[in-house]
Amino acid sequence: MSEAPMSASSFSGGPVSEAEWVEARRASLLNLPQAHADGRLPSLLLPYQARGIDILDDPRTRVLVVEKSRRIGYTWGLAAHAVLKASRAREARGMDVMYISYSQEMTREFVDAAAMWARAFALAAAAEEEFLFADADPDDPGETREIKAFRIRFASGFEIIALSSAPRSLRGKQGLVIIDEAAFVESLKELLKAALAFLMWGGQVVVVSTHNGDANPFNELVQDVLAGRKPYAHVRIDFDQALKDGLYQRICLVTGDSWTPETEAAWRSQIIAFYGEGADEELFCTPSEGTGAWLPGPLVEARMREGIPVLRWELPADFLHRPRLIREAMVARFTEEVRRALDRLDPNRQHALGFDFARVADLSVLWVLALSPTTRRETVLVIEMRRIPYDEQATLTVDVIRRLPRFMAAVFDATGAGEYVAENAQRRISLSACIAQKLSVEWYRTQMPPLKAAFEDDMVTVPKDAEILADLRLVQTVRGVAQPPTLRTGDTGRKRHADAAVALALAYHATRISVLEYDYQTGSDLDAVAAGDEDDTSGGRALW
Template identity: 55%
Template sequence: MSAPITEKEWARLRRESVDAMASVVGQVGLPNVLLPYQAQTVSLLDSVRDCSALFVEKSRRVGLTWGLAAYAVLRAGRERAAGGMDVMYISYSREMTREFIDACAMWARAFNVAAMAVEECLFDQGDDDGDKSIQTFRIRFASGFELLALSSAPRGLRGKQGVVIIDEAAFVDSLAELIKAAMAFLMWGGQVVVCSTHDGVDNPFNQTIQEIHAGRVPYRHLRIDFDQALRDGLYQRICLVKGEDWAPEAEAGWRQKIIAFYGEGADEELFCVPSASSGSWLPGPLIEARMTETLPELRLELPGDYLHLPAQDQARLVDPFMAQLQEALRPLDPDLQYAFGFDFGRVADLSTGCLLAIERRLKRREVLWFELRNVPGDEQKAIVRAVLEHVRTRLVGAAFDATGMGWTVAEDMGRQFGLRESEDDPGLIWAIKFSEEWYRLQMPPLKDAFESDLIAIDADVEHLSDLRLVKMIRGMARVPEIRTGEKGKRRHGDYAIALALAHFASRMRWVEYGYRAVAAQSRDIGHNGGPPMFEEEARGWWSPPLGTGLRGFL
């Protein structure tokens, strides 16, 4: 394919792919006809018990509808004892429903499933007004079940049960009402499949996806973007159908032309990124409603010539802050569990730490925060270490910004508390290298905590500003590349990131078991080679509880 294709041309290509099915099966075999992402979807859906409701974010033009047609035939063609049931397909246009039925007829022939001819009929909804009848396409199978392609009117699902497939859901009318009607199918062992390209962050489809990420609803979720489809062989299959030779250079050129064809809409149309909305991610009144705590202000700013000062002068600048930190830590409840988040900054930005207590009813309550400006790395590590040591026996985990120089703090804390690099690793320190995937999955639960009154934070005007700075960027909640505050006191949403890291740490599956050998001599120096700052430093870590420690997880 030498140029981007139009919607009309894509429809033609799909018809050609149906016609070429026999040839493709002959070359790759029936089990390999579905591409990996199509096969994954079908495999996941094949167990109604494990996947009763599935939402799929997808790119355009990846043929997922074609794969769903295969599943529809497999489900409707089975006998009841084998899990067979009626299948209903809904989309926003009559042309799409007709295409789906054509694809199902093709799959029925390929699978040798006995089916009657395709019928077009009016499905009476039982209303007095005959205009409310629903036009449908129908295939009847020898199993006794039917495959119906309906309009997107929610009333079309009245009195029915089985599998419901809502295709390009973001573009149907009254999607929220349609999903509500479809979910009734689950009561009788049915199944709901909702797949779509995005149509803005405020669309009910995207709102449901965010609720899934936030853990509000127990639905399964898949995400299939354009590049994943290409990696799984989409362009190779197109070449096979068209009888052309595949080459990586040709695929790269085709990919770029498709992206250029969509222009500014490529993120949404191809890469599952809903178009951004205006306004802040969290409304100001909602943030203020959760600012119910009154905590000490722990802010430390050091002069530009700090590193050139004698050690005694450095200690005089840092020790008052360390004493305040110790006083803030002393009243913490030893029976609660704690999670810590740390956003690193050195030159332009702040370093911010946030400690959350996990209450017995799972509400996250902020119990301590600190901000460091122009503070060298060794001093930052001493401050962080003091916090983690104080709650060590009740610490479920700590997440650190590990981009740039932040990695050194995370690494040094990992030496002492155990470094964690994956879900199955032991250790308490998780070094986070921020990515779009991290923001996409981890920010919705934090927003849900604010909306569900499952978080309480300190009342601070700077923190309110940081949280208000978070915007929806490429469909994800992130801090934009702008800074607030006066010159020399700039902020970059630093507190928002520290809070997000702490909340992330509080939700992870943490397991840590460790043993520390008794040191040969006591620790008799403080954070900077001077006298001990804390009583705990003077007495040494070997004071009870001794060496071994067992951590549970939430």
């Protein structure tokens, strides 16, 4: 892992000055399509609104989960999709649309938007109407509530119904269900159970919301999707992404104001200041944090196994000043210890590697996972290196990869100087199977949930080691994203920075990558390999 702490400006929203925003938006104008640059009107839907509709138009999309910033007009775009769905004939995949949210005002706003779209599309639709929806309890038919609802009927025979609560009668309907501001509705889990029944007959479910805390069922749903537990489509649109896609430009178009990067930057700062401490959650799709470590101690300990080798290598501070033969002997001793551990690996299993780099303050950690017949990721070797020069780290890493049975892939932290080790592996092993990964908040956002899911589902094992346990417990949820802390722990000169946790995350990521590689070797190449050429990537194994 890069030893430079992650700066606040690396986050997608929040600590970006007006001047930085102006510069970024001016740069973005250089890539504007000519249709926009010459003053012609843009498309009706903004890009982030259109992307959601494109996903829903794909017949393979059954459920779409959307994290969004507040008040970016996403529901307005969904109303357009609802009209197009309800106005189609059954043969064209038309269907009823049911819109549900937590307030009557939102349902009225949705049906008004749908009526506007119907007029704009010149579709045959009856005028919007209010009616009473009977919310009956199937277990107690006598318990029936009359819910005020809104409806638009189309010549296709389908209709749009907008409801202000989660009616039990949803179970008797069929079509497209839109659950808006899902983090705020009552009993989201029960509502989803009823809505997912629509999928059996070709329906769709859209769950869209601003966040309302990290313990909310909506955030749990998002984490399940990111972790791969739920096979749903996922979209995330924060305030800055909406602005880059033209939100404020569209506002200026409606209000008649003139748009400039400076006025947009000032407006952005004003909106963020308005939400204050709640801006991260309301605007930037980061649920307010809970407390405690990302991985509970008992959960980590339940996945620990004895007997997994953890090899620690530390060289003296004056290593480079010692004679060459002494340096080579010191390296050779540790290399032989690593090779003995590698010789004990199961030759029938696939292996992947993660490498978190450091040189001075932190540890470099090399983590090897083996894929079991049940696809559990089992740790088979961990190497920790402290004060090891670049060349020695690079040489050892290549030696390990060459000796891994059925090598799958390796992912390297290339945020800083670790790129040198990554490039060396790419040159010596494979450009496609050795991935140089720049660690970022977005990477942690997408790659840490699958790792946590593996811990929770007993699909990963780790060594029974106190320091590795401490590293895994160091990972914290920062602004809604699991990542290493800024502060280091440990004694002076031997501090840790969740290095093992990052190496494990990189290795787990490597097991989920599909690598296809095509190669060609001439007869002279094979002769060189047989003669023991230093660039032999077979590790001495038979080529065929």
